Amino acid sequence: MRELEIVGEAARHVPPDVEALYPQIPWRLMRDMRNVIAHEYFGVDWQIVWETAVNDLPVLVPVLQQILLAKRL
Numbered sequence: 001m002r003e004l005e006i007v008g009e010a011a012r013h014v015p016p017d018v019e020a021l022y023p024q025i026p027w028r029l030m031r032d033m034r035n036v037i038a039h040e041y042f043g044v045d046w047q048i049v050w051e052t053a054v055n056d057l058p059v060l061v062p063v064l065q066q067i068l069l070a071k072r073l
Contacts, residue, residue: 001037001049004057008034022067025060 011030019027033052036044 001053004049004052005034005037007057008032008037018067018071022063025063025067 008030011027011034014027019025033049037049
């Protein structure tokens, strides 16, 4: 769960022009999930966290890595 929080925090620092280049990345959702995990601990839907970790992150991480390499961030 901490890793999702870190991903969301990192998404907060992505410049708007980079976000615009990659509209397929759920930037807003990543930031929102971070906020829920960090600030609404008792309001966390653990099923959504699990599905995100199991289904979404394995697809998203390689794409984010490619963006980082392309932008040399």
